[in-house]
Amino acid sequence: MTAEPPRGGRARVAVLISGRGSNMAALVYAAKARECPFEIVLVASNDPEAQGLELARAEGIATFAHSHKGLKRAEFDAILDGEIRKAGAEFVALAGYMRLLSPEFVAGWHGKMLNIHPSLLPKYKGLHTHERALDAGDTHGGCSVHIVTAELDDGPVLGQTEVAILPGDTPDTLAARVLIAEHQLYSRVLAEYVGRV
Numbered sequence: 001m002t003a004e005p006p007r008g009g010r011a012r013v014a015v016l017i018s019g020r021g022s023n024m025a026a027l028v029y030a031a032k033a034r035e036c037p038f039e040i041v042l043v044a045s046n047d048p049e050a051q052g053l054e055l056a057r058a059e060g061i062a063t064f065a066h067s068h069k070g071l072k073r074a075e076f077d078a079i080l081d082g083e084i085r086k087a088g089a090e091f092v093a094l095a096g097y098m099r100l101l102s103p104e105f106v107a108g109w110h111g112k113m114l115n116i117h118p119s120l121l122p123k124y125k126g127l128h129t130h131e132r133a134l135d136a137g138d139t140h141g142g143c144s145v146h147i148v149t150a151e152l153d154d155g156p157v158l159g160q161t162e163v164a165i166l167p168g169d170t171p172d173t174l175a176a177r178v179l180i181a182e183h184q185l186y187s188r189v190l191a192e193y194v195g196r197v
């Protein structure tokens with residue numbers, strides 16, 4: 001198979017993180033493939049100490065970090081929005097961005113913003129997803145990539161990966177396996193999505 005760069009250039013994506021940034025890293029590495037239809041043009045965070053920022057800088061990607069503390073949600077989101085647009089991004093990928101977004105921000109990126117969530121949506125929106133799957137006696141956990149809408153973890157699901165629960169799994173062991181699936185799912189779904197909208 002020959003690896004051709006996409007016709008008409010790559011889709012420009014900004015990634016928002018709040019911490020470790022391993023899903024962001026997976027997107028950055030996926031974008032290194034010649035045939036990948038997206039490129040990461042900005043990694044932004046609401047926490048200047050977010051671990052992922054260092055990785056992004058080392059990869060030569062523009063970063064923006066600004067603490068949300070002391071700012072109203074809409075004020076902070078307007079600053080973020082300005083930076084994303086200045087970077088020329090056409091899409092936003094939330095990757096462990098642990099802050100609710102203002103309705104204005106969500107509306108401004110309607111149909112152009114994706115999120116990854118560590119459950120098989122519509123199950124277990126919000127936090128503690130793995131613990132809840134284990135408590136419920138589920139046979140599978142997993143992850144979902146969805147379009148971001150005004151409602152938390154609620155937009156149309158674009159792709160999911162099921163991950164079998166093993167005897168003796170704890171929330172941490174399950175989370176670690178689901179994370180492997182997240183890293184593969186996000187880049188695949190994002191690549192498909194930017195190619196069709």
Ligand code: GAR
Binds near residue numbers: 095096116153179
């Ligand atoms: C990931 O498991 C992601 O699915 C989850 O936070 C983790 C971030 O890890 N996101 C949410 O729970 C959002 N509702 P990462 O910073 O290493 O990508």
